[in-house]
Structures are given as structure tokens and as C-alpha cells.
Amino acid sequence: MQESENPSIPDPAEPADEAAALGARKQAEWAAERQIIETAEAARVLEMEAAASAGREKILAQVAALPALPGVYRYFDAQDQVLYVGKAKHLKKRVSSYFQRDHGGTRIGMMVARIARLDTTVVRTEAEALLLENNLIKALNPKFNILFRDDKSYPYLKLSGHAFPRISYYRGAVDRRHRYFGPFPSAWAVKESIQLIQKVFKLRTCEDTVFNNRSRPCLLYQIRRCSGPCVPEGQGADYARNVSHAERFLLGETQQVMDGLQAQMMAFSDALQFELAAEVRNQIQALARVLQQQSVDENSATGRDRDVDILAAKVQGGRACVNLAMVRGGRHLGDRAYFPKHVEEATATRLAEDDQPDEYSPERQVLEAFMAQHYLDAQVPSLIVLSEAVDEALATALSEQAGYKVTTQAQPRGQRRIWQEMCVKGAELALARLLSEEGSQQARSRALLDALDLTVEDINSFRIECFDISHTAGEATLASCVVFEAHQMQSSEYRRYNIEGITGGDDYAAMRQVLTRRYSKLAEAAQLGTGRLPDLVLVDGGRGQVSMAREVFEELGLDLSLIVGVEKGEGRKVGLEELVFADGRPKIGLGRDSAALMLVAQIRDEAHRFAITGMRAKRAAVRTGGSRLEDVDGIGPKKRALLLQRFGGVRGVAQASVEEIASVKGISRELAEEIYRVLH
Incomplete structure (x- = not known):
């Protein structure tokens, strides 16, 4: 009894009671905090739902007030990022269809759920709506629109405005002093045409600086790929005649060129100039071989068939390819494949909004997107052969944009049918190659993640x-x-x-x-x-x-x-x-x-x-950057030469101090400080 009453010995039950009480208080505090958090979260959710409901009501009121006119509409999410850009003949009917249907968990449903704001622009015609739509698509890059890479940097074949014109490869802004032929789908097509011109018409390809300083013909003259206009004996009327023939050939007037060469050969023969006649005969034979190798039927390559674009679209595995084949001057120049972005999202959106989705195949949607974006500010041929029929309003819009009639044809015959089949095959091969490469790259990505034991969400x-x-x-x-x-x-x-x-x-x-x-x-x-x-x-x-x-x-x-x-x-x-x-x-x-x-x-x-x-x-x-010195106000040729001579080049000037630069004759302290600043 005395031991239990001794105050120096604590009761073992007391700490347990204190710990239990402390634990209970902590649990109560945590429960209270959790209740506050849950209440705040519930309030936030209700607030967001109320804001979304108010926003949706505002959008529906805006839709109800839309006019029955053609125009362009744009959807934005809560972060004010553009989701979709579309055009419509009837704005009210088209836009209201997004909000009157139950789209469920489809892609279009997910997009509609994210819409927080709507903008519309009314235009006069459907053609204007089409042009505005694609200008906005290219500028805004919406997630639910098909988007092609804005790449129209096609190469051309250039014939210079020199007294003895030079034939060359060219890409860039056009200069009116020269003549340009094309565009060509690839650099290879241009270079092949240059080789052809060299073989048949023997035009020069050397730079003007080289041409103006030669005293004897180069190796190309020796192998009969140039007529040697760089020396006096090659500067006769024959060169100008060959330039004229080359121009007409590039324009597709091949029969006229052949007739002219034959007349020229007979004239040389009648004048007993048999060596010259033999050279013209060789030209005719070379040109005939080239024409036989072309995939275009010369009998059908007349009129508007001299300049034709052939387009074919293929959609598979969530990816799409548009193959563009070009015929210029009656010659098939090759093709070029384009691969757009956002194909799955955009095709799902378009299929959901149209009353007759079967008529709008994914291939048709991709073709229409390509034509609108590609020809929007580029040269358009008068005839476009297609693998799928497209909206007539598209051809109308392109005609208005070009200033002449643009015709589209989806069911061609004869030679055009052959072009179409070739283009479709090219699209299928290009898309198959892309899918194969992407599959291979995805396998490599997976292999690297596994090798490094990395985990990523997507x-x-x-x-x-x-x-x-x-x-x-x-x-x-x-x-x-x-x-x-x-x-x-x-x-x-x-x-x-x-x-x-x-x-x-x-x-x-x-x-x-x-x-x-x-x-x-x-x-x-x-x-x-x-x-x-x-x-x-x-x-x-x-x-x-x-x-x-x-x-x-x-x-x-x-x-x-x-x-x-x-x-x-x-x-x-x-x-x-x-x-x-x-x-x-x-x-x-x-x-x-x-x-x-x-x-x-x-x-x-x-x-x-x-x-x-x-x-x-x-x-x-750095090594050849003397022009950086010329950019300094007060530095002319003489002072620049003194600086470079003193310090052994621009690099030496850059390593010099302000005092060392100022020690050069004619360089003041202020100018030395400016030179130092520019070079550093």
C-alpha cells in the first residue's frame, strides 16, 4: 500500500490514458480538417457545375440568335484554346446540331463537353466561308481540324535573262528578269529536266561569273552537254534557237519543237552542211527517246491537259496521306506525299455533324482539307483530277481565288484515268511506308522504356x-x-x-x-x-x-x-x-x-x-566575318584593312582590348569601344 501511495512512482495507466486521449484529439482534428476539405471541394465542384451550366446556357442563347446565313464558327475551351473551326451554309442549323444531339462518349461528345465559348463570323457566300475557314485553321491549329503542313516551297527550273541564258535549279522568290518553269514536285525532278535540256538542247549551266571569265570551253562542251557559248565560236544564232526550242519544250509544245528541228535539219542538208544536219538529227533522236520515256500520252496532252494536278487520298490506321502528282507542259514530273495531323479527331467531328455521313468518307474530308489549305495562296492548275468527288463550292472558291475557272474531275477516262490510278497507288505505298516506320519507331520507344525501366502515362x-x-x-x-x-x-x-x-x-x-x-x-x-x-x-x-x-x-x-x-x-x-x-x-x-x-x-x-x-x-x-566590322558606323574599307592587317583577322580583332584597337591609326577611343561592343 505504501508503494502505491508513493508519489515518486507514476501510475502505469496514466501514460496510456494520455496517449489515447491525444490520439483521439488528433483523429478528431484530422476528421474536422477532412470535413472542411471535402466541403470546400464539394462547394468548388458545385461552383464549377454552376459556372458550366451558366456558360452552356449562354452558348445556347447565342446559338439561338444565329442567322440563317453562311459563315464560319469557332469553338474555344475554358483556357481559351481553339478546339474547332468550321464553315456552314446555314450557321444556325449547323451549330445548333452540336448541342441538340446526345453524342455520348464519342470524340465529338468529348469536344462538345469542352466548349466554353463560341465565336462566329458571317460572310456573303459559301466560297468566302471556305477561304476564311482555312485561313483560320492554318493560323490557329485547332485540335479537331485536319491540318496539313504549310509547305509550298516547290523548286522551279530557271532560265536566266542573260544574253546567253543559263538553265538552273531555283527555289525562292520570283524575279521578273528571268523565266521560271514549274513548279516541280521535287529537286530530283528539276535536276532530271536540266540533264534532259543539256542532252537535247545543250544549254549552259555554269554561273555567270564563270561564264564571263572563260577563255575556252569546259568539259561539258567536250562531252556534248553544252554548245560552248562562253567562247566566240559558240555564240552564234544556234544558241538562241536552242533556247527557244527548250522554252517551247518546257511549255509542252513538243510537236512544234520536233517540226522545227526537222525543218532545220533539212535546211542544213539542202545547203550541204551535213555535219550540222547530223547534229540536229542527233537532237531529234534524243528528244524522241525522251518523249517515249514520258508516262504522258502526247496525243492527249493538249489544251488544259498540259498543266494538271492529280490528287489521291488514303486513310488507314488513324493516319492519312494525300499524294500530289504534277503534269506540267504535258510531262509527268513525279509526285509528292503529304501527311496531315488530327485526322482521327477531325473525321469523327465531320461524320457526326453531317446528315448523310456516308457521302463524306474520311478520304473526301482529307482531300477537301488539302485542296483548301494547299491552293489557298498558291498557283492552281485549271484541271485537278481527284480520287474522290469533293464539294462543288470548293472548285468555285478556287476559281474565284485564281481568277480563272478551275475544274475538278473524280471519274476521268483515258489518260487521266491512268494518272489517277498511278496517284492512288502512290498514296497507298506512301501511307504503308509511314505506318511501317511509325510502328518501328513505336517499338523502339517501347524497347527503350523497358531497357531503362521507365514508366510514362502515354x-x-x-x-x-x-x-x-x-x-x-x-x-x-x-x-x-x-x-x-x-x-x-x-x-x-x-x-x-x-x-x-x-x-x-x-x-x-x-x-x-x-x-x-x-x-x-x-x-x-x-x-x-x-x-x-x-x-x-x-x-x-x-x-x-x-x-x-x-x-x-x-x-x-x-x-x-x-x-x-x-x-x-x-x-x-x-x-x-x-x-x-x-x-x-x-x-x-x-x-x-x-x-x-x-x-x-x-x-x-x-x-x-x-x-x-x-x-x-x-x-x-568568325573566320570570314569581316562584314561584322563593316556594320560598325565609321569603319570603311581602309580602316577595316588596317585592323585586319594589324591583328591578323577578325578573330584577332575580337581578342584585342579596347586600348589595343584604339592604337591603330585612324581609330578613336569611341570607335574602338564600339568595335569591341559589336564583336563581343
């Missing part, structure tokens, strides 16, 4: 950024960053970084600088949810480069497991590379035949190529 959004450093003995140091995403290289996201303020040749310092510049702001944006870090960061280098990358990522608070270095294998042999990790994992070798290694090598080589080309351009600008 393999189709798997993103890799790769860095490489390039310089020549420390000169013109430059870093490259290339991006691989959606199973392909994304060249539009490539970046180059000029590296400054480091010791020449210090690759580690260069890597540290480029990674810091690349990820310092991106890391902050990612924490705020407004930016996205890559799933994998490749650096071209071994443990040294990886250690530098690790330091940067530790400073920025980024995940070290993202960093992988590509280390050269034994003897620097291809296929023996090893991967080095920043998070402490042992390095691994994937094996020469590994699909994952193939992908890593592809990305690494692209980063190296991109860095090398940038470094060479930068180095050339």
Missing part, C-alpha cells in the same frame, strides 16, 4: 531531349538540343545555344551552361503546372558529362533518374555504346542489335549533326 507522348557540345579546338563552341516526341524527331523544337564565358575546349563547363539555361526556367514552370519536363535527358558523353548534369539537376531540384549519358564503347565502335546513369545505377550495354540502342543512337547522331552544322556556320562567320 507512350505516344514519350519525350526525349538530347544535348551535344561542338567546337573546333575551343573555337566557336556551341551546344545543341534536339527533341524526340511522339515517336519522331521534332525539328521545329530543336535549339542551339552559343556558349560564352568558358575556357575554350571545356566541354564540362559548356554542358553545365546549356543545361542550366535550358532547365532553370522550365523547372519553375513545371512546379507551377505550366510547363513539362522531358521523360528522359540524354547527354552525349560519359561519367564526366553525366556528373556535370547531375550537379545542375541537384541545384534545380530535378529528378536525377531523368539523366542518361551515352558513353562511347571500346575503340569508339558503333554498337558498343554504354548508358551511364546519374542516380547511381550501374552503367549498362544494350547490345549491338538492340532496338533501344538504335533509338538512342539515332537521337544522339541527330544532336551531333545539329551541333556540327551550327558550329561550322558560327566558325565560318
Whole structure:
């Protein structure tokens, strides 16, 4: 009893009671906090639902007030990003169909659920609506519209305005002093035509600077590919006649050219100039062989058939291809394949909105999108042969845009039928090749994820950024960053970084600088949810480069497991590379035949190529960049020559101090400071 009454000995039941009470209080506090959070979340959900309901009511009221006129409509989401751009003959009827039907869980249903705002523009005609629609599609890049890459940079064959014209390959703005023939679907088609012109008509291909300074004909004259107008004996009327024949041939007047050559041959023969007659005979034979090799029937290549575009569309596996074949001057010049984006989303949207979806096949939708976007601000031939019939309003709009009648034909006969079948086959082959390549790339992406034990939410959004450093003995140091995403290289996201303020040749310092510049702001944006870090960061280098990358990522608070270095294998042999990790994992070798290694090598080589080309351009600008001195006000030819002579070139001037530059005769202190500023 005395022991139990001793106050120095605690009651063992008391701590247990206190702990239980403390636990109960904590649980009560947590329950209260959870209740507050759940209440706030429920209130937020109700608020969002009320806002969405109010927004939907506002949109429906706006739809009810739309006119029964042609126009263009645009849907936006809550972040004010454009979802879809469409045209309509009857705005009210078309737009209301999106909100009056139950689209369920389809793609169109998901799009309609995201609509937070609606804009419309009323126009006078359906043709105007079509043009406005595609201008907006190209400018806004909506997620639910078919979008083609805006690439109309076709090559041309150029005949210069020189007294002795030169035939050449050309791409760029047109100069009225010269004549242009085309466009051609590819550079290969232009070069093939140039070779043909050389064989048959012997026109010169040398630059004017070379032509003006020759004293004897070149090798092309010796092998009968040029008539030698660079020397007096080759500057007769024959060259002008051959130029005229070449022009008419390129314009499709082949029969007239043949008749003219035959008349010329007979004239030489009657004048007993048998050697000249034999040369013209050889021209006729060469031209005849060329015409026999053309896939165009000369009897049908008359009138408007001299300039024709043939279009064929193929949709498969969620991807689409439009194949464009060109006939110019009655000659089939080849074809070119285009692959649009957003095909699945856009075709689902169009099928859901039309009353008769069977008439609007995916191929027709893709063709119409291509024609509207491709010919919007480009030259349009008067005849377009198609694999699918398209909306007549499209031809009307193109005619109004071109200023002459444009005809479309989907059921051709004769030669046009042959062109159509060839174009369709080309589209099928191009699409099959694309799907095969994408399947292969997807397999490589999966193999790399498995090899590195990486997990991503969507393999189709798997993103890799790769860095490489390039310089020549420390000169013109430059870093490259290339991006691989959606199973392909994304060249539009490539970046180059000029590296400054480091010791020449210090690759580690260069890597540290480029990674810091690349990820310092991106890391902050990612924490705020407004930016996205890559799933994998490749650096071209071994443990040294990886250690530098690790330091940067530790400073920025980024995940070290993202960093992988590509280390050269034994003897620097291809296929023996090893991967080095920043998070402490042992390095691994994937094996020469590994699909994952193939992908890593592809990305690494692209980063190296991109860095090398940038470094060479930068180095050339430094070595031959005297023009940078000419950009300085107050520097003329004499002062520039004195500077270059004193310091041994622009690089030497750039390395000189302001005092050293000012010591050159005629260079004031103010001018020296300006020169130093420009060169640095």
C-alpha cells in the first residue's frame, strides 16, 4: 500500500490514458480538417457545375440568335484554346446540331463537353466561308481540324535573262528578269529536266561569273552537254534557237519543237552542211527517246491537259496521306506525299455533324482539307483530277481565288484515268511506308522504356531531349538540343545555344551552361503546372558529362533518374555504346542489335549533326566575318584593312582590348569601344 501511495512512482495507466486521449484529439482534428476539405471541394465542384451550366446556357442563347446565313464558327475551351473551326451554309442549323444531339462518349461528345465559348463570323457566300475557314485553321491549329503542313516551297527550273541564258535549279522568290518553269514536285525532278535540256538542247549551266571569265570551253562542251557559248565560236544564232526550242519544250509544245528541228535539219542538208544536219538529227533522236520515256500520252496532252494536278487520298490506321502528282507542259514530273495531323479527331467531328455521313468518307474530308489549305495562296492548275468527288463550292472558291475557272474531275477516262490510278497507288505505298516506320519507331520507344525501366502515362507522348557540345579546338563552341516526341524527331523544337564565358575546349563547363539555361526556367514552370519536363535527358558523353548534369539537376531540384549519358564503347565502335546513369545505377550495354540502342543512337547522331552544322556556320562567320566590322558606323574599307592587317583577322580583332584597337591609326577611343561592343 505504501508503494502505491508513493508519489515518486507514476501510475502505469496514466501514460496510456494520455496517449489515447491525444490520439483521439488528433483523429478528431484530422476528421474536422477532412470535413472542411471535402466541403470546400464539394462547394468548388458545385461552383464549377454552376459556372458550366451558366456558360452552356449562354452558348445556347447565342446559338439561338444565329442567322440563317453562311459563315464560319469557332469553338474555344475554358483556357481559351481553339478546339474547332468550321464553315456552314446555314450557321444556325449547323451549330445548333452540336448541342441538340446526345453524342455520348464519342470524340465529338468529348469536344462538345469542352466548349466554353463560341465565336462566329458571317460572310456573303459559301466560297468566302471556305477561304476564311482555312485561313483560320492554318493560323490557329485547332485540335479537331485536319491540318496539313504549310509547305509550298516547290523548286522551279530557271532560265536566266542573260544574253546567253543559263538553265538552273531555283527555289525562292520570283524575279521578273528571268523565266521560271514549274513548279516541280521535287529537286530530283528539276535536276532530271536540266540533264534532259543539256542532252537535247545543250544549254549552259555554269554561273555567270564563270561564264564571263572563260577563255575556252569546259568539259561539258567536250562531252556534248553544252554548245560552248562562253567562247566566240559558240555564240552564234544556234544558241538562241536552242533556247527557244527548250522554252517551247518546257511549255509542252513538243510537236512544234520536233517540226522545227526537222525543218532545220533539212535546211542544213539542202545547203550541204551535213555535219550540222547530223547534229540536229542527233537532237531529234534524243528528244524522241525522251518523249517515249514520258508516262504522258502526247496525243492527249493538249489544251488544259498540259498543266494538271492529280490528287489521291488514303486513310488507314488513324493516319492519312494525300499524294500530289504534277503534269506540267504535258510531262509527268513525279509526285509528292503529304501527311496531315488530327485526322482521327477531325473525321469523327465531320461524320457526326453531317446528315448523310456516308457521302463524306474520311478520304473526301482529307482531300477537301488539302485542296483548301494547299491552293489557298498558291498557283492552281485549271484541271485537278481527284480520287474522290469533293464539294462543288470548293472548285468555285478556287476559281474565284485564281481568277480563272478551275475544274475538278473524280471519274476521268483515258489518260487521266491512268494518272489517277498511278496517284492512288502512290498514296497507298506512301501511307504503308509511314505506318511501317511509325510502328518501328513505336517499338523502339517501347524497347527503350523497358531497357531503362521507365514508366510514362502515354507512350505516344514519350519525350526525349538530347544535348551535344561542338567546337573546333575551343573555337566557336556551341551546344545543341534536339527533341524526340511522339515517336519522331521534332525539328521545329530543336535549339542551339552559343556558349560564352568558358575556357575554350571545356566541354564540362559548356554542358553545365546549356543545361542550366535550358532547365532553370522550365523547372519553375513545371512546379507551377505550366510547363513539362522531358521523360528522359540524354547527354552525349560519359561519367564526366553525366556528373556535370547531375550537379545542375541537384541545384534545380530535378529528378536525377531523368539523366542518361551515352558513353562511347571500346575503340569508339558503333554498337558498343554504354548508358551511364546519374542516380547511381550501374552503367549498362544494350547490345549491338538492340532496338533501344538504335533509338538512342539515332537521337544522339541527330544532336551531333545539329551541333556540327551550327558550329561550322558560327566558325565560318568568325573566320570570314569581316562584314561584322563593316556594320560598325565609321569603319570603311581602309580602316577595316588596317585592323585586319594589324591583328591578323577578325578573330584577332575580337581578342584585342579596347586600348589595343584604339592604337591603330585612324581609330578613336569611341570607335574602338564600339568595335569591341559589336564583336563581343
